């Protein structure tokens with residue numbers, strides 16, 4: 001196996017991901033995705049009070065900082081049949097929406113953009129022409145020649161001091177970077193602006209949840225009281241702040257993020273023809289207008305799309321033992337019934353069995369086990385989850401704004417509908433979903449204000465708080481759509497304590513390894529889909545497609561990294 005490219009770690013992600021690409025000349029013939037750190041949260045949770053589980057589960061990740069808290073409280077509420085007040089539902093929707101918008105903008109500018117934007121090329125941009133470009137695509141006020149001249153000066157300072165800092169060690173000057181210097185300079189300016197913007201908009205979480213990362217949650221509601229006459233509760237001043245954050249989110253999305261995505265995509269249309277892979281998409285659905293028991297009221301509809309057939313959305317059942325199962329045939333785990341078995345999360349097992357090579361090593365034995373991620377499957381099929389899955393689901397269900405935005409995007413880029421199923425389509429879907437959600441935020445906010453005006457300030461239901469009111473045994477699933485896709489926590493409660501807890505996480509669906517039938521996971525399939533490398537020593541194409549999924553391996557393996565050591569290597573053999 002001499003012609004295998006190893007990229008480890010994949011940078012500009014959360015967590016530790018290794019990609020091995022088996023080359024056939026300059027083409028990727030087989031790709032292997034490996035999570036290289038071990039999990040532990042599910043073991044830590046056993047025996048604890050279910051009302052505390054969210055605080056532990058939330059520490060799975062600091063990027064999708066609230067989603068494991070929400071999935072966890074929902075799992076307990078589902079198990080106990082525990083209703084929450086309408087205001088709590090609205091506040092959760094606002095917090096989830098804010099998480100998406102914050103996370104997607106940061107992913108685009110700070111994690112993904114540098115796969116498409118050559119920072120060093122920005123140094124040869126003409127600030128006047130950059131201003132003309134910026135003004136031609138948006139009304140964003142920071143677009144004068146003087147402004148771009150200042151950004152260029154700042155960047156020049158970094159480079160001359162040999163301190164590219166956050167921009168260091170990329171493949172600058174690579175022939176696959178296609179943007180003109182002016183577009184590169186505009187993108188660098190927005191990269192820096194997005195850093196400041198995200199600090200402001202994250203306030204929404206601190207207002208409703210006390211802090212960020214890891215805002216506070218509560219089984220039975222939300223951890224914030226509404227009292228317009230109190231300084232230490234959600235009052236008029238705080239509500240005005242929330243409105244300001246929503247305005248800032250919508251403005252930046254409309255004026256910067258959407259136009260930048262379209263402008264950059266215009267130079268990379270060939271990426272609308274590669275990197276799809278599976279063609280199967282799954283959503284659990286989320287953002288209820290009423291309650292989690294009423295999927296018809298969800299803003300994001302649940303369902304499964306197979307073989308990119310948008311005319312049929314298949315229903316799914318998170319409680320059925322035959323539908324969602326995790327496989328470990330190529331993962332460093334054992335199941336008591338054998339490694340070939342699939343297990344539904346209620347019956348899930350977390351038994352570590354590392355059989356890989358001793359580090360440092362050249363290559364993984366991809367014919368055997370090669371990842372700390374399990375391989376989740378729906379009815380035996382590998383599926384993709386995330387923004388593209390959600391946008392396709394909205395599209396298939398006839399959501400009008402989605403249809404308009406998708407139509408506008410394809411017509412501006414002069415691309416066929418088929419281009420949705422690609423690396424470019426995945427990245428564009430994230431942008432469009434942000435626009436759709438930023439607009440929806442206003443609706444949830446207006447409803448919250450209307451409830452408060454009508455005298456309803458309840459945010460917590462104490463009816464089932466005491467374990468003495470619980471059944472001796474029960475189980476439930478808390479699910480949501482996290483920024484990276486479908487997320488579920490399955491809990492089994494016995495005598496008021498956690499008997500079993502399993503999280504099946506978006507990046508596990510997408511980044512997982514092959515299963516017992518040899519089916520690749522979503523990353524693997526995408527990399528095997530029409531990927532030529534212009535320079536095997538600088539495999540930026542691998543980064544483009546992997547980053548289009550926005551990996552989070554901390555989530556995917558439920559991290560507990562005892563050694564804390566990274567293996568830094570890029571090896572071309």
Ligand code: NFE
Nearest residue numbers: 061064483484507552555
């Ligand atoms: Ni750590 Fe996460 C999200 C979850 S993982 S980022 O979004 O759940 O895929």
Ligand code: MG
Nearest residue numbers: 502503504505
């Ligand atoms: Mg899990």
